[in-house]
Amino acid sequence: MLNTSHLGVGYRNRIVINDACLEVKPGELVGVVGPNASGKSTLLKTLAKLLKPLSGTVYIDGKSLAELSARDVAKKIGIVLTERVQSGLLTSFEIVAMGRYQYTDMLARLTPHDRQVIMDALRSTGASSLAERRFSELSDGEKQRIMIARALAQEPSILILDEPTTHLDAKGRIEIMMLLRKLSRMKKIAIIASTHDVELAIRLCDKLVVCSSGKIKVYDVPEQLVEEGGVEELYGFNNGLSFCKDTLAAEPVINDDEDFRIFVIAGGGSGVIIYRLLNRLGYAFTTGVLHEGDIDFIVAKSIGGRVISERPFKEISDDSYTEALRELQKSDLLIYASPPIAKINQRNFELLTAAKELGLPIIQYIRESNIGNYAMGIHFVDSISLLANMLVEYCKGLSKDKDKDILVAKTE
Amino acid sequence: MSRIVFRQSKFFWIGALLLLIPLIILMSITIGSVDIPPEKAISKLVNLGEPDTTSIIINSIRLPRVIAALAGGAALGISGAILQVFFRNPIADPYVIGVSSGSALFIALAIFMGTSLGIGNPFSPYTLYIAGFIGALLVSIFMIFASGIVRSITTLLIIGIAISYLASAITSILQVISDIERLHVFIFWIMGSFSGVKWLFVNFLLISIIIGIVSSMFLAKPLNAFMLSENYAQSMGINIRIIKIGAIALTSFLTSIVTVVAGPVGFIGLVSPHISRHISDTSDNRFILPTSAIVGAIITASADLAARTLLMPRDLPITAITALFGAPLVIALLLRGGGS
Numbered sequence: 001m002l003n004t005s006h007l008g009v010g011y012r013n014r015i016v017i018n019d020a021c022l023e024v025k026p027g028e029l030v031g032v033v034g035p036n037a038s039g040k041s042t043l044l045k046t047l048a049k050l051l052k053p054l055s056g057t058v059y060i061d062g063k064s065l066a067e068l069s070a071r072d073v074a075k076k077i078g079i080v081l082t083e084r085v086q087s088g089l090l091t092s093f094e095i096v097a098m099g100r101y102q103y104t105d106m107l108a109r110l111t112p113h114d115r116q117v118i119m120d121a122l123r124s125t126g127a128s129s130l131a132e133r134r135f136s137e138l139s140d141g142e143k144q145r146i147m148i149a150r151a152l153a154q155e156p157s158i159l160i161l162d163e164p165t166t167h168l169d170a171k172g173r174i175e176i177m178m179l180l181r182k183l184s185r186m187k188k189i190a191i192i193a194s195t196h197d198v199e200l201a202i203r204l205c206d207k208l209v210v211c212s213s214g215k216i217k218v219y220d221v222p223e224q225l226v227e228e229g230g231v232e233e234l235y236g237f238n239n240g241l242s243f244c245k246d247t248l249a250a251e252p253v254i255n256d257d258e259d260f261r262i263f264v265i266a267g268g269g270s271g272v273i274i275y276r277l278l279n280r281l282g283y284a285f286t287t288g289v290l291h292e293g294d295i296d297f298i299v300a301k302s303i304g305g306r307v308i309s310e311r312p313f314k315e316i317s318d319d320s321y322t323e324a325l326r327e328l329q330k331s332d333l334l335i336y337a338s339p340p341i342a343k344i345n346q347r348n349f350e351l352l353t354a355a356k357e358l359g360l361p362i363i364q365y366i367r368e369s370n371i372g373n374y375a376m377g378i379h380f381v382d383s384i385s386l387l388a389n390m391l392v393e394y395c396k397g398l399s400k401d402k403d404k405d406i407l408v409a410k411t412e
Numbered sequence: 413m414s415r416i417v418f419r420q421s422k423f424f425w426i427g428a429l430l431l432l433i434p435l436i437i438l439m440s441i442t443i444g445s446v447d448i449p450p451e452k453a454i455s456k457l458v459n460l461g462e463p464d465t466t467s468i469i470i471n472s473i474r475l476p477r478v479i480a481a482l483a484g485g486a487a488l489g490i491s492g493a494i495l496q497v498f499f500r501n502p503i504a505d506p507y508v509i510g511v512s513s514g515s516a517l518f519i520a521l522a523i524f525m526g527t528s529l530g531i532g533n534p535f536s537p538y539t540l541y542i543a544g545f546i547g548a549l550l551v552s553i554f555m556i557f558a559s560g561i562v563r564s565i566t567t568l569l570i571i572g573i574a575i576s577y578l579a580s581a582i583t584s585i586l587q588v589i590s591d592i593e594r595l596h597v598f599i600f601w602i603m604g605s606f607s608g609v610k611w612l613f614v615n616f617l618l619i620s621i622i623i624g625i626v627s628s629m630f631l632a633k634p635l636n637a638f639m640l641s642e643n644y645a646q647s648m649g650i651n652i653r654i655i656k657i658g659a660i661a662l663t664s665f666l667t668s669i670v671t672v673v674a675g676p677v678g679f680i681g682l683v684s685p686h687i688s689r690h691i692s693d694t695s696d697n698r699f700i701l702p703t704s705a706i707v708g709a710i711i712t713a714s715a716d717l718a719a720r721t722l723l724m725p726r727d728l729p730i731t732a733i734t735a736l737f738g739a740p741l742v743i744a745l746l747l748r749g750g751g752s
Contacts, residue, residue, distance in 0.1 A: 108632075
């Protein structure tokens with residue numbers, strides 16, 4: 001129903017996106033993503049006929065957008081923009097009623113049918129209870145629902161939204177995107193929304209349009225973008241930030257403190273929280289032996305830990321064990337995450353015993369949910385805040401000792 | 413349900429305000445240097461057959477004056493309401509588009525340079541009306557032209573203000589080089605007053621304001637959409653260019669006529685929309701435009717009555733009265749309402 005052929009968008013002489021070919025069908029939610037200034041808004045404004053294309057054509061139901069009258073466009077396309085609305089004393093109902101512009105008489109008098117469309121629009125965005133409230137007094141999330149209802153009141157077949165989640169909190173962002181998904185299916189309309197929230201768009205949209213370096217690339221299956229490593233590329237993730245394909249999360253990598261060596265024995269998800277703690281505190285770490293595909297393996301890798309691993313569902317081999325032991329010997333501290341132990345990772349328990357024999361300081365962390373396998377650890381904590389405090393104290397002590405060593409070395 | 417009650421209360425206020433108008437007319441024709449009892453005044457109004465001093469006072473002096481004030485106030489009120497929405501600026505008033513400065517410049521030219529330019533008697537009110545109207549018209553035409561080519565409404569606002577400064581600059585130079593007698597005439601005009609207005613101009617004003625109010629109702633619906641934003645308005649299928657030109661043309665037309673007849677009457681265009689929004693408790697321009705016209709008419713006629721009676725027999729400048737009483741009222745309203 002909406003498609004473009006070799007569309008070029010931009011302002012006057014400045015082309016922002018060139019040669020864009022896109023097709024959107026009824027009932028589809030299309031996410032438009034891309035870095036700042038990649039032309040997302042410009043593209044959407046061109047699709048909505050707020051800007052003239054620099055080249056190419058936008059078609060709606062096979063007709064060129066340029067040939068449709070403003071009136072017809074208003075009945076086909078509803079928009080929600082980022083612009084601040086000056087609503088004065090208007091109620092939400094009155095704002096939504098403006099969506100009936102092309103359907104009402106010169107004095108904008110509402111027929112019973114108009115009222116019904118307005119109430120339907122409010123209901124479908126979950127905003128019926130806000131109808132009589134003053135728009136200016138609503139929260140950002142509520143305002144967004146009203147603005148979406150206003151666009152729906154135009155009874156459009158295409159809804160175009162520019163950054164509808166921008167000013168919202170985490171919950172609000174998800175709610176609005178889920179609402180859009182629901183509306184696309186319920187009302188069988190095409191919804192095109194730009195967003196900064198790539199992770200959310202991958203999870204919810206039927207199609208992704210990626211804008212970058214003057215081009216668009218359409219992904220009919222958003223997961224394809226992940227598999228291609230497109231997200232990292234899109235945002236130019238490099239040092240300091242990584243994107244985890246498996247958890248769809250952007251991870252800051254900040255564990256660059258190599259003053260002391262921390263080894264973590266984990267597995268089966270017992271290590272994730274400890275890796276995050278170490279990363280946040282800035283301590284580099286080594287962990288093992290983890291089976292590939294274990295959530296501990298995935299998270300440790302994505303936040304830049306050194307990981308000694310074994311192939312999935314294989315018993316820990318001599319090679320991996322020896323490598324881990326070698327690392328352990330160079331370590332200043334061992335954190336034992338109390339992983340569930342079974343035949344395939346039994347040698348992790350041996351590693352713990354070896355560490356004790358080496359006289360390595362050991363902290364064992366036991367989560368409430370993780371009972372069993374009480375090792376004869378030296379320190380023994382059951383809350384993450386205790387573990388954090390202990391780590392900070394301990395590492396402070398360690399670096400002081402190291403400073404002393406350096407001093408001694410210098411004076412000698 | 414509550415909606416219906418709401419709407420009725422808006423209409424109630426419009427009705428109540430309309431009832432004030434005959435009251436003000438009656439007060440204005442009875443109070444003055446010669447007090448006329450109301451029943452006599454009414455009988456003179458109805459029965460124009462036997463002219464005497466009283467009927468001359470009423471029909472040639474007081475009645476045209478109060479009607480001019482009502483019509484002029486309505487024109488300013490409605491223009492202010494349109495421009496505040498149009499410029500998305502609550503302190504916009506009809507003079508931001510430079511019309512009064514244009515009038516002032518041409519009236520100054522007529523008064524100070526009239527003799528050397530050979531325009532007959534530079535002190536005749538007709539000369540001044542014509543000069544003022546030409547000035548207002550030129551600025552209006554320029555603003556309409558600008559509104560057709562400028563994309564941003566804010567830019568248009570700045571152009572209007574720049575024109576005001578330009579015209580005021582030339583006017584002030586003319587004032588400095590003129591003689592005292594001419595300066596006095598000019599200052600009397602620029603302070604603004606409805607005194608001595610002729611029926612010819614009253615009729616002209618009345619016809620204009622009726623045209624103005626009717627055409628403003630065509631603007632109410634698109635102006636509501638403009639409140640959201642220009643882009644939203646466009647997405648609802650509104651022809652932005654036509655509305656821009658229409659709003660500027662209508663307001664400059666109305667403002668020009670008032671300014672030429674009564675000089676620049678400040679404050680009415682600024683406060684009437686604010687008062688209207690307060691009493692009708694909405695920003696819906698279908699209510700605000702007519703209510704602003706009525707509020708503007710009432711304030712202006714009351715201020716005019718005060719202007720000519722407070723320090724009788726002197727006529728005070730009407731802007732002084734509107735500001736003196738209007739400003740504290742508006743401040744109080746805004747502080748109480750938390751600002752609209």
